[in-house]
Structures are given as structure tokens and as C-alpha cells.
Amino acid sequence: MARKISSIKSLFKYLTKQACILKNDPTVNLELPSLKKSLPKYLTLEESQELLENAANNKFNSLRDYCMITLFLNCGMRLSELVGINISDINFKERKIKLLGKGNKERMIYLNDACIQSLQDYIESRENSILEPDALFLSKKGRRISRRRVEQIVEETLQATGLSGKGISVHKLRHTAATLMYQYGNVDTLTLKEILGHKSIATTEIYTHLSNDILKNAADSSPLANIKNKKK
Template sequence: MSASIYDDCPELLRSFLFYMETIKGRSPNTISGYYVDLRLFFRFLKRYRNLVPQNTPLEEINIDDVDAALLRSVTLSDVYEFMHFLSADRQNNARTRCRKSSSLKVFFHYLTTKVNVLENNPIKELEVPNSKKSLPKYLSLEESVTLLSQVEGDNKERDYCILTLFLNCGMRLSELVGINLGDIKEDSIKVTGKGNKERIIYLNDACVAALNDYLPVRLSKSPKDRQALFISRNGNRINKRRVEQIVTENLKKCGLDGMGYSAHKLRHTAATLMYQHGHVDIRALKEILGHVNIGTTEIYTHVSNEQLKKAADASPLAHVQKKSRK
């Protein structure tokens, strides 16, 4: 955790962020989110409690003096006032308010159970705003096949392998660019996910074939980064931005550009196709995707209208009809 970024952190917030990063293994983006959310709450609290002049812009309110005494005084009503402020003054939607509520709940749980600053958690009963989860956008099976069939160019073996791993394994963009040659076994790849957690992803025949086509090309080169599986034209480990460009370029070739698809949507595609067509158990899918909570994986249990129609037609009473009277 870079100290310079969090110079205005009070000691308790700094220790919380350090704990979440080093002990809980949260990603830098998650740590930054906690910081931003809690900083806003502290600024609001100081103004709400008249600890600073009311006309002081939020961005100018210093939080480095927030101490245990102030945090012990926080009530559930204070937090609901904060939620109202987010909705009315800042026009935050339910999803944003839900995230900020979650940050507060994690922080006050830490104060209560890890450092014993609080005897009782004042926001334990905080109700999180209802945030309807949108269905993940994904390519259909036919679109996925079309995407793979259109890969051409000087780096076609590399690009085809990248797309194949995305569409079959559901790995994250950061996981894909981080793969080293030594991570590859005969039928598996070791990837490093969020919080530096490693997991093994098993490879199907399509992935093995794509790797077998690409590896001779890769091993014929002497790049600057000798460990990286995927390398750029300059011999460096390929970066996330270049992979995103590769995905966009190939989507455009087959007429799928401008539809909201991206490298991350290929991860959604892999998960959805596994669930809908491969009938993969939701618990197995959780492990494949590297999710911490199964609730995250459940967004892939959505069903298409076609599946609903098939389910209705599959009823054993589907063909039982009332006999007409003569």
C-alpha cells in the first residue's frame, strides 16, 4: 500500500487498509475503493456533526483527525443520513450506494472484531440498498465460433490462443497476461487471481491444440521477458491494453463490434456457455472462475427465453388437453 496515496488517512483507517491488503489479500482496486468510500463518509460525518463549517466543500475536509472517539459515536441513524446524502445530493444509484454500504460494514466489523475499538457494531443491522444485478453480456455459441474462425494476421497463433483461453477457461484479463511458460502443464495452467490467489485451470482439447500451435512460435523467439507466455511485438510481456485491442480487432472482423463485447465479456461468455450448454454445477463454476463467494457466480445462472420455452415443453403434462365434447 503506497503511503503517499493515503497521506490523509487517520491511523485506524490506515491499519484497516493494511489489514485488508496483507491479511485478507484484497486487490489494489478494492483497497482504493475502501479508501475512497470511507474518506467520503468521514468527511460527511464531520460536516454533519458540525465539526467543520457547513459551507466547507467536502473535498477540502481533512480526515486525518478522525479518531476512535468519533467512530464510537457513530450510530445507525448517522449512516442512514449518509445514504440519504448519497442518493439526494450526489445522485448515486443503488449499486454505488450498495458498494459504499458494504465498505462501511466491512470497516465497522473490523473495528469491532479485530482491533476492539468498538464493543458493539453500531451498523450491524444496516440494510444494504437493493441493487438489482444486471445479467452479464455474453456472446452466443454461434458468435463465439464465428469469432474464432476469423483470426488471421502475423500473430494469428498467439491471438487465436488468447481468444481460445478466454472463451474456454473464463480466466480474467490480468490472469491471462500473467501466465508464464512454467505455469503450463500437459492439461492445465496455473493462474494468479485476485489477492494473489493461485488456482489450477484444466484445459480442454481446444485449449491444448491452440497452445500446441502457439508454443513453437513463442519458443522460437528470444523476448526480453523470457518467462511470459504471451509477448508483444517488442518482446515484452503483453499488457492488458494490447489484449483488449486484439479482442476488439477480431470482434470487428466478424461484425461483432459496437455491441458492448470486450475481453471481460469473453470471461462472461465462457462461464455462461459452461453453465447453459455444459451443465456445469454452480459450485464447480465458482472454482473455475476463482470467485470467493458463490453469490458472485450465481449471476451466470440466468436462463434464456429459449430455455424457458424448452422447460415448458418438457412438462409431462404438455400434451394433455381437454377432450372436446361431442
């Protein structure tokens, strides 16, 4: 409903202010319904480790699939960014990679040891008879892998891990990466904003929801936590 109303308001805004076909906008007082805000789904640290283990055990293209999931979980890159990576975009010496984000905007992210190792292992395993040699991730036919095929690989690996049916998708792996960095790496929201390539810090804040353990530890860390009523 909110999406439809927003479309209608945009239409009449154009008709009145840009096209000047109408004098009055009949949707001026039309309010959008309030949207329920819920925490996005993500994998726990243990589930992420299990997912990587199953990707490594895949009989076909295990090094490729393991590398893709490693990049998703460690870098928080978008599906389009991963598919578009060229080997020439990787700088192993400086441990960074160039990504083409939304709106064809380029950004650089740094690679940790796990990403460097998985990339090197996969690139060394690639066959020489390929049709797109600079494309990093390839299909069986030697061409750049498609977005849909990457989605299928993630879905198959989730199923093999016993994590299917939980609403986890490729985009949720991006959310998982940000959540793990925030919870275990003490990464602040401004740094996460740069890592994820967000324009606004408001977008990044949805990736920084706190786990129950963090909330519990915060409550227990209060200096008044151990003060009890002595007169009781």
C-alpha cells in the same frame, strides 16, 4: 448513488467504531437504493465460433491472438490471469495450467484439446530473441503483453467479426465461457465456481442465467404439457 452512499457509510463506520472520533453514526438509517438486476451480456455459441475464426485470420500474430481468445472462451479466465501466465505454469502432460487469481491466490484449471493445441501452436511459433522468455503472451518487443493491449486485440477482433457496439468486452468473454459450459456442457454451479475461482456460489449464479430455448424446453418437458381440455 449506491456506490457513493456505501462509501459514506463506510467512512462513518470507521469514524465511530474504529477511530472513535464520533459517538454516533449519522448514516445508520441511511438506506441504499435498490439496484436493477439485469442479465450480463455474452456471446452465443455461433458468435463465439465466428470470433475464433476471425482471430485465426489475423495477418499479424494470429496464433497468439487465437490462443488468447481460445483460453478466454474455453477457460473463463480473468484478464489479469491470462496476462500473468508463464510457460512454466503450463503442465502439458497433466493438461492443466496454474493461474494467479484475485488476492494473489493460486488456482489450477484443466485444459481441453482446443486449448492444448492452440498453446502448442503459439509457443512453437515464438521467436528466440525475446526479452522475457518465460512470459507466455508477448508484445512485438518481446516483453510480457499488457492488459490494455489484450483489450485492444479483443476489441479489434470483435470489430472484424461484426460484434462491436454490443457491449462485449474481455470480461464478457469470461462470462461467455461460463454460460456456454452451463448451457451446453451441463456443468453445475459448484463446478463453475471452482473453474472461475469465485469465493461465493452467489457470485457464480449470475453466470448461470438460462437462455430462452432452455426455458422453452423446460416448459415443454412438463408431463402435463400435452393434456388438453377434451370437453372444449
